[in-house]
Amino acid sequence: MPMAVDWRSGAPGYRQVIDDIVDQIKAGKLRPGDKLPSTRELTAHYGVSETVIRMAMVELKARQFLIGQKGKGVYVATLD
Amino acid sequence: MPMAVDWRSGAPGYRQVIDDIVDQIKAGKLRPGDKLPSTRELTAHYGVSETVIRMAMVELKARQFLIGQKGKGVYVATLD
Amino acid sequence: MPMAVDWRSGAPGYRQVIDDIVDQIKAGKLRPGDKLPSTRELTAHYGVSETVIRMAMVELKARQFLIGQKGKGVYVATLD
Amino acid sequence: MPMAVDWRSGAPGYRQVIDDIVDQIKAGKLRPGDKLPSTRELTAHYGVSETVIRMAMVELKARQFLIGQKGKGVYVATLD
DNA sequence: GTGGTCTAGACCACC
DNA sequence: GTGGTCTAGACCACA
Numbered sequence: 417m418p419m420a421v422d423w424r425s426g427a428p429g430y431r432q433v434i435d436d437i438v439d440q441i442k443a444g445k446l447r448p449g450d451k452l453p454s455t456r457e458l459t460a461h462y463g464v465s466e467t468v469i470r471m472a473m474v475e476l477k478a479r480q481f482l483i484g485q486k487g488k489g490v491y492v493a494t495l496d
Numbered sequence: 497m498p499m500a501v502d503w504r505s506g507a508p509g510y511r512q513v514i515d516d517i518v519d520q521i522k523a524g525k526l527r528p529g530d531k532l533p534s535t536r537e538l539t540a541h542y543g544v545s546e547t548v549i550r551m552a553m554v555e556l557k558a559r560q561f562l563i564g565q566k567g568k569g570v571y572v573a574t575l576d
Numbered sequence: 577m578p579m580a581v582d583w584r585s586g587a588p589g590y591r592q593v594i595d596d597i598v599d600q601i602k603a604g605k606l607r608p609g610d611k612l613p614s615t616r617e618l619t620a621h622y623g624v625s626e627t628v629i630r631m632a633m634v635e636l637k638a639r640q641f642l643i644g645q646k647g648k649g650v651y652v653a654t655l656d
Numbered sequence: 657m658p659m660a661v662d663w664r665s666g667a668p669g670y671r672q673v674i675d676d677i678v679d680q681i682k683a684g685k686l687r688p689g690d691k692l693p694s695t696r697e698l699t700a701h702y703g704v705s706e707t708v709i710r711m712a713m714v715e716l717k718a719r720q721f722l723i724g725q726k727g728k729g730v731y732v733a734t735l736d
Numbered sequence: 737g738t739g740g741t742c743t744a745g746a747c748c749a750c751c
Numbered sequence: 752g753t754g755g756t757c758t759a760g761a762c763c764a765c766a
Contacts, residue, residue, distance in 0.1 A: 454761065466737085470763080486762050487545070487742030508741060510634075534753060545743050547627070550755080551634050554590075558635040566754050567750030588756060614738060625727070625758050630740080646739050647765030694746065706752090710748080726747050727757030 420463035429464045433472040436462075441481055441492060448494040452482070455490075500543035509544045513552040516542075521561060521572055528574040532562070535570070580623040589624045593632040596622075601641060601652060608654040612642070615650070660703035669704045673712040676702075681721055681732060688734040692722070695730075 421429045440446040453461065458469045473490065476482040484490045501509040520526040533541065538549045553570065556562045564570045581589040600606040613621065618629045633650065636642045644650045661669045680686040693701065698709045713730065716722040724730045 456761090473762090484762060485743085487744080487760085489743095489761065510741080535755090536753085545745095547744085548742065551631065551741090553754090554631050554634050555638045558638045564754060565750090566748095567752085569753065590756080615740090616738085625760095627759085628757065631756090633739090644739060645765090646763095647737085649738065696746090713747090724747060725758090727745085727759080729746065 420461075421468075429462070429468045430471040430475075433458075433462055433464065433469065434475055437472070437476060438481060446492050448492050450492045452490045452492070499541065501548075509542070510548045510551040510555075513538075513542055513544070513549060514555055517552070517556060518561060526572050528572050530572045532570045532572070579621065581628075589622070590628045590631040590635075593618075593622055593624070593629060594635055597632070597636060598641060606652050608652050610652045612650045612652070660701075661708075669702070669708045670711040670715075673698075673702055673704065673709065674715055677712070677716060678721060686732050688732050690732045692730045692732070 421432045423429070437446070437452075446452070452458070455466055455469050455473075459466050462469070473482065473484065477484060480493050482490050483493050501512050503509070505512070517526070517532075526532070532538070535546060535549055535553075539546050542549070553562065553564065557564060560573055562570050563573050581592045583589070585592070597606070597612075606612070612618070615626060615629055615633075619626050622629070633642065633644065637644060640653055642650050643653050661672045663669070677686070677692075686692070692698070695706055695709055695713075699706050702709070713722065713724065717724060720733050722730050723733050
């Protein structure tokens, strides 16, 4: 679980964020229904801008790993 | 007459509340002098937080559709 | 031109914000097409939370004094 | 520190609430700058209605023991 | 980094 | 118990 994005790898920052979160879900560290840290906290954790976090969120929601609830937070999706 | 805000439509919740109430007034379902349900009941009816209802009220009062009376209720405005 | 909302007056903060902006428009200090300070700057200027500024914006847009453009800014409306 | 108002004493409920809070301030259990429990919690604590708590608050603020901050809470006043 | 929308939950004035 | 006002802080769309 990297504390920050590794810029030397060449991979886009948001890709690394996506992979890290997907890994955590698959490893069971993040479980269905869990609330993710706030966007602001994630920017600090990964050392990237809010835009990078948002791009990662767009994909993770499209892939149905996460569900955003306005004004509340972002949650790990539960199985249908 | 929608029972609740439709989040899929993309339209802001408070806009849907405004439109729904204006429609009811124009359709004569709500008539001048009528008392609206309490703010708390409206939150339940539309499935939104009180702030959303309040923002709708701010606009509806600015547009002179409604008149609020503290401690009593919100009423449909009478014609000038 | 008040620097901040006056809580002693009894008037709601958002009403004071509305009146101050309307006054500035009517006095020609804010002219059609002018860009307002950012929402965050206005909160600092008036000493209120963002919600108070937003409630003022809802009414000022309903009354067609202002036009908001997402990602750009809020502008004084031009005459019809 | 009574958990609830004693209705047998004949003293108005709000008087007992006032006295209890003043006692706690004088005894140093509540200190300048401390935040009081929310109104809702106080109603539960003293076993009285919100109106009774509000009446107590009106007097305690008039006597400058407490200071209310809208949207935040009620605080024990600091010395001038 | 801007505007926009929303939740949650305080206190306040009035009936 | 009603409406009214406010704080704090989320996420979201756009540039």
